[in-house]
Amino acid sequence: MGTLFGSGIKRREDPRLITGHATYTDDVKLPGLTYAAILRSTYAHARLKKVNVARAKKAPGVVAVYTGADVKERVNPVPCAWNVPNCDLKTPPHPLLAHEKVRYAGDGIAMVVAESREEARDALDLIDVEYEPLPAVVDPEMAAQPKAPQLHAEVPSNVAFTWNVAGGDADKAFAEAAVKVDLRIVQQRLQPTAMEPRAAVASFNPGAGQLTLWVTSQNPHIHRFLCSVMLKVPEHRIRVIAPEVGGGFGSKIPAYADEALVCFAAMDLKRPVKWTEDRSENYKATIHGRDHVEYVELCGTKDGAITGLRAKVYAGLGGYASTAAPGIPTILHGLMYSGPYTIPNVKGTVYGVYTTTTPVDAYRGAGRPEATYLLERLVNLYARKIGMDPVELRRKNLIAKDKFPYTVATGITYDSGDYQAALDKALSILDYQAFRAEQAKARKQGRYLGVGVTTYCEICGLGPSQVAGAVGFGGGLYDSAIVRVYPTGVVRAYIGGKPHGQGEETTFAQIVADEFGIPIENVEIVAGDTEATPQGWGTYGSRTTAVCGSAVKIAAQRVKEKAKKLAAHLLEANEADLEWRDGKFVVRGSPDQAKSFADLALMANVAWNMPAGTEPGLEATAFFDPSNFVFPFGAHICTVEVVVETGQVKILRYIAVDDCGPQINPMIVEGQVHGGVVQGVGEALQEIAVYDEDGQLLTGTMMDYAVPKASQMPKIETAHTVTPTPVNPLGVKGIGETGTIASPPTVVNAVLDALAPLGVVHLDKPLTPARVWAAIQNGKKGGAR
């Protein structure tokens, strides 16, 4: 390895971001630009009797108004792209604009295109919609009942799929078990809240038949593909550019009707069109996350050996199946029920259920936080039932480090791990025994302290394309890079991934600069333009460094091999006699006989003297398809004090020990952990999307949806262990989602530990002061579950 790998150098993307010179989608301006605004349903569920746009069409500045009826023959519906097999999946069409029914408050009904933002907005007020209201159903468990209001005629009981997972014989294990615990858990719906709302700008060149779309996307190649489907335009005629993207957290993976409509209008009007969400529109029209109602059980022996887990999950999908929605509560959730433990018998059933709410899709962690949460809650309950320390119980059941690769009951194989080491490290940072003593002392003084310890592992680095195909994912999951050496010796890597805050413009440059022994200033990473970059599958699922980074490494190695060939030729030496030293190929034993990287860059590009049979140029493309997923792991600990009088929770310490393998840039890794943990703490303590029974979103603005603020969040202590994965040449695992996966149960278990003497056994997230206080009152009455 070179000298940059492992170094926490400053990020190369920052200068433009801190000076206001970055270009986000809404910053894109084009001559003749028009502005779109979308009229959205105010009802959660209704038949559309009439949509009258006559007045809007005559309004000042209005260029066009489109309704569902206008566009339905000319476009295809929004596709669902993760067709999970063997679960009787039903994905009824999701029209770009509703024309018969609306199925959530926020469903698009009409789009206005006007000369200015203001005129487009004004015209929305002139559209008359006549609704025939239908009953709403917002809870996934309620929606799956036989008498629930029906969203789609072709989906009885609103059940989009019934997915089963089983390994071992869970029913037998439960029948024979000495100890059983069970819980009903509500994993609340969340609003992802990327700080940049979604936006799209489309421009059509009729002469070339070429459409260009600037869009807030984590995966421009997937957007190109899905827009092609919706617009009936061949993929090669669409160029998708994801410029600077202001956070995603999963919400910018899916294809949305909105960007397809913008493209449609640009082609129809032959004028560029821009659309940008408001935050309140974002909260209704951009996907939500989580939304599970779960019935879960764990069984084991009296001395703490877990023998089985069963789960029945109602996963809300919202009004339609969003792009990856069916895969989230199944493949990315149910397959991970064992977590880091040896659980021989597992059985799960997941119902994907349509409800009259905003569609639900991948939100940071996507399925894995839910799996980790239910498991870690059950483990604590089990420990409490048998009177064992929850840490000891975990330790007893962790997969031992000499067992890897380890195949769990659900059939997937974990790559590598040393779970005990991470746990030990976290415990020693806290001094667990000392905290327990402090807790006991505090209780005598009437103060309630608690500690939560989570051991977790997760599946990411998605993933082998063959597996993607087998599980119905509508694409590959390899990734790609072109490494191109310019005549001056500057190197650019064009990558298939699309970083949007994760810092790969820096970490990938570290990989390339190391490979060639050149200053990092001579390396640039290019991402986000489908015309410039090779086919990739996007930045999500903590996959970019593991998969795309590996492609970068391999492409760079190929370039170096070619450079070596050229160097040997120019030096009239054998390749075998050359060694790479300080950015030069040197003839072993003759240090003055050398060719620098810059020399070779120039000579390859001018091609005056190439070895026989070698093509000019110095570039290589690599497509890397991993042999397996990667499985980062770790141990998180949180200590809290609960103010019993008010229900307020104060986090005393938060310790995160994560293992993502070798770290290219520890500063960036730490930043990912901070952000992920805080997002999970938000989930644990304050974030929740609330609908009323009519399907109106009551948390429709930032006045009511509690995005974590600086003053509400703890300082996080980070540490690491390093266990490389054998499945990629960098040995790296993912770190983008671990914080969000590990922290919700850590915080909740800490609070419930504090509340244990008050008779509180379980409490659903978020643990707002109001909820904690109510639970304490209930516990006092002996009413706790």
Add this chain to the structure above:
Amino acid sequence: MIPAAFEYTRARSVADALKALGARNTKVLCGGQSLIPLLRFRLAEPKRLVGIGHLSQLKGITRTKGGVRIGAATTYRELLESKVLQSDFPLIGEVTAHIGDLQVRNVGTIGGGLAHADPAADMPAVMLALDAKFQLQSAKGKRTVAAREFFRGPFSTAMKPTELLTEIQLPALPANAGTAYADFEQLASGYALVGAAAVVARSQGSVTQATLAFTGLSDTPFLAKSAGELIGTKGDAQAITRVAEGAVEGVEANDDIHASSAYRLHLAKVAARRALTEAVERAK
């Protein structure tokens, strides 16, 4: 989010603003920190706005006979920076420090906030506790309305559409008075789930005067009647608890996704107790 169109007039003087207010469907824009979000959501669609935030006649904090006069267009930041308030009415600064946020305090004004009359805003409770008087002016003249008569309901006040809130008058605090504010914030908006403001005066250890006001608890900020029961006591924990308990008796508390009415009532007692305890402590 784009407001519906309106005409904007930048008032040249208070008189000019009052004249403009005579026209139908006209609203005053001071700092705009409460009104502009409403305009953006088109929850308010006035035909005309009269800008007054820049008028120096409406700004400033000055000592009057025994009390202090605050111009309605004085920003929260100016309140925080005022030496006069720090010395004469420290309660104002304590509360102001957590109204809105740094940026909002730079523009938002005390008069604008009070006229907006958000039932969960902090300042109305303080005005009640301090027994502030509001000067209202229209083209026809001036009148003074006590804060205790001003707040009529959520976003509703004793002001007529043609009137302007021009100044806030704070009468001098009694000798040996202590003031305090305690609140619990709604996690998202930062507004008060419940806030309690207390003013207590003591003489030779005994409470001679006590005032307690709430915000956020119900649809209008209000003065707790039970506070008087503290008078004559030593301001001890028992007496305070009794007052705090009595203060919320019979109150119909708000109930929403952020807090049940039971929780709000409970927090109100806690806030009242904390504010009174602190005020008693400071009343020396």
Add this chain to the structure above:
Amino acid sequence: MKQSITLTVNGTDRAVNVESRALLAYVLRDQLDLTGTHVGCDTSQCGACTVLLDGHAVKSCTLLAVQVEGRAITTIEGLSADGLHPVQQAFWEKHGLQCGFCTPGMILTAVDLLSQNPDPSEAEIRHGLEGNYCRCTGYQNIVAAIGAAAAALRSGKRAGAAA
């Protein structure tokens, strides 16, 4: 409906023709091409639109352009005419940003915060960011960056005073 007003933006007088209802944020972005000012919410919460008005941080999505006629506005593009401002530098050094969308508003708020309180505690910094949301960093490195910038500004002042 439109009227012409003059704003002093980043030190230069700019005449713009605006509707009464035009929000300062959109005038900066759409008419003056200063797209470093971002719009992240519609309830005056997130602070991505923060600019300096006569040196004080304000939310430009909650101000009418006509309201600030004649006043001086500093956007992120104009914060430092020469190299990086110490706050910008500290955000870079301390990894105080990830996606960068909230960053201009964070930086400008921090500039005002430090002008009011040159030596803030961690709690004071966190409280000072009440009106600025970040979804990426968990705030920790932002808080560290502002602390580092405060130290840099203080030592810069001392150096200036000594010279």
